[in-house]
Amino acid sequence: MSALEKDSEQKKNEAKQAGEIFLQELSRKPSNDSSFFSKLWSAIQIPFLAIFSGLFLGALIIVFTSPDVYEAFSKGLGTGLKAVFSVVGNAYGALFAGAFGSPSKIMEALRTGEKIDRVFKPISQSLVETTPYLLSGLALALGFRAVVFNVGGEGQIYVGGTAAAFVGFAFADLPRAIHLPLSVLVGIIAGGIWGFIPGWLKAKTGSHEVINTIMLNYIALRLVEFLLTGPMTKAGSGGMPISNSVQESAKIPLIFKKPLTLHWGFLFALLMAVLIWFFLFKTKWGFNLQMAGANKHAAKYAGLNIGIWTVLGMTISGALNGLCGANQVLGVTYTMGLGVSAGYGFDSIALALLANNNPLGCILSALLFGLLRTGSRNMMSNTGIPLDIVSIVQAFILMFIAAPAIIRTVYHLRAKKTQAPAAVNVSGWGGK
């Protein structure tokens, strides 16, 4: 047998084995030997402990950078420790109040029936902030399921938002029933194109999507900057990169009245999460998408064209990010500016991994990120602690989620028998 035949024989065997493992994984029955709660705990312990540890390390950073604490420790150990707890308590208390509103005031308002809109403002704001995280998180989760690593969220959000803004202000006198869906659709398409490019490049030339999406982020930034200072600029903005405001008919309507900024985009994003979940786990296409990514050999033997599924995964992922941009422009800012994405594209990497790339789990982790982000504004104005602490906490959460071994070591947990495979490994940047 020649070396070449041997090689192909070996590959065939590998593929067979891999396919069997994959099928086993899919048809694995949940074990019934433990109670519901212990099962639940083993499912959520890592994310829960990761969030807890992230917040704890964030608290440590707050303590170590607080001048008050050092001052208190110079007076004595007791006052120092008291200061530690009060600084952290104040900070996280303000974070909580900023994210949910103050419970006592809510009770009061519900009892008397006054100022109801005012007390629900924080939670409404949190949900508004949750929406882009959810959409971008879904994009990442779907990408990871298809084993493509879409780091291009920022760029896709930019182009999606810009395209939606353009349709939003350029067409006057359209009824809302046409104008709004059209704007959203154009945003989705623009984001999809921005995701299609690296997907196609990967399928066609093998060049790695991570570096291509990073490059496309910067291309999108420059392109949008040019459009916003040039052809699309707001009259009289004096060279500031900002677009015209979108027409009234292209704005996403609010669910409640004015002080509550929650808009229908939030419910739409929830719907998207359910749809993506259904697509991934209940349809043949979703199964193919995951299989093409998870196991190339098995997929090839099942007769799938891997390239097409890679392109599709990247395109849908980009489209979801485009939707995220459109949502921000049409539902929140009503105008396209360079600040439209506050790092959603990067933060949602942590978000998706926290949710174990499950679209429904993304709802919860997006909620967490939205609450943190909204609460941090209140924390900043009340206690002077910069809201960037949230980014630091998110970085820690991502680290612990990605390396559960750290969590297990710290909390003396036993390792699970079956470990989820790492999302995507980069092996080189590809190219011919």
Added chain:
Amino acid sequence: MIKAKPVYLKHEVSPRDRIMGFVFLLLGLFVLLVFNRHFSADTVTTFAMTPGGITRGMMSDWLIQTNRTLWICGILLFLIGAYQFVFGFGRRSNLILILVSLIFVFAFTVYVAANKMLNLAGLLASALSMAVPIILGGFCGILCERAGVVNIAIEGMMLMGAMLGSVVGSTTKNIWLGLAAAMLGGGILALVHAWLSIKYKINQIVSGTVINIFSTGMTSYISSMYLQNFPNLNKTPRFPSVAIPGLADIPFIGPIIFDNSLFVYGMFLLLILLQFGLFKTRWGLRLRAVGEHPKAADTLGINVFKTRYMAVILGGLLAGFAGAYFSLGSVGRFDEGMTSGKGFIGLAAMIFGNWIPFRTMLAGILFGFADSLSSSVSILGSSIPGQFINMLPYLVTIVVLAGVVGSSSGPAASGTPYEKE
């Protein structure tokens, strides 16, 4: 799976060469028809040949007849393109590509500065200084990836270096301590990256993202907590420009290359060290072996983990040095997000330079040139928006990575964690 590449005989022209030739032809036509549209025979482009504010190595201005020069450039491009299309330059294609790019860029500057004055020496000097962090970032990437660890955290390490350099430089009023702190900051983040990706074997892109998010958050946190309230913490002395006696007096070249701060000289020194170290020493051979085939390297008794740790940490020190350039070398303070993606461009320069230090430096200078050209162009008030020139490096990287122009192949094991059996 290895796809066999079609083999072309010497007299045959590959489709790639044809495409290249076609593009060259188009560039030639572009110069002739677009650039040289409405210039009369007496239009003059003036290039100043000494950077502003420099008194040594003077050179008189260079007056160019716009019309005639553009004709020559265009016809030259056209002829090269025609030859490439019909016969093909074969193995010399890449060299020709560089030549064509140079001619085109020259024609572009002649066109942009027609009837005006452009400080060519200033343009090149600022290109070099803008290229320094890109090149150093690229070197960081080379060190890590040659040892098999993908590092997209260069940006974060630079940012941390810039912040620490500024803070320590301001409090101690000692630039050298500032530089040491910056490098240390980059090194510590690199240690975390190495620890996460080598010990815990987590996805190296995720690990890099952790560091980028953390570093952006941490530097902004410190900045708005302290630096904005206590401006004295953010006012560091800078590394001065040092003119090398003798060499700085050479006209044109002297003021551009030999009258710079420590960072430019350091970059050249590191270039020589890295180029020599990677390809001519035992250390470099081992490092590359670990990146190409860790198992084989392990069998031969090279400690894969140790080598990778060493490479990543050295890379982090380099990235910290690059970060110090922003605060200690350039503006003398730290601003939030002041690295503005230079770390990622460094990564692009590394790929463009095919993981080779010398080529990475050339790529970095090209990217720096695009940066400085775009700002010059917007000052001159050209009809071509600077953003499009800014976009070029990223586009070029995508094209290079796709294998259309030249070829890029990184270390084989880059990005895969090593499992010891």
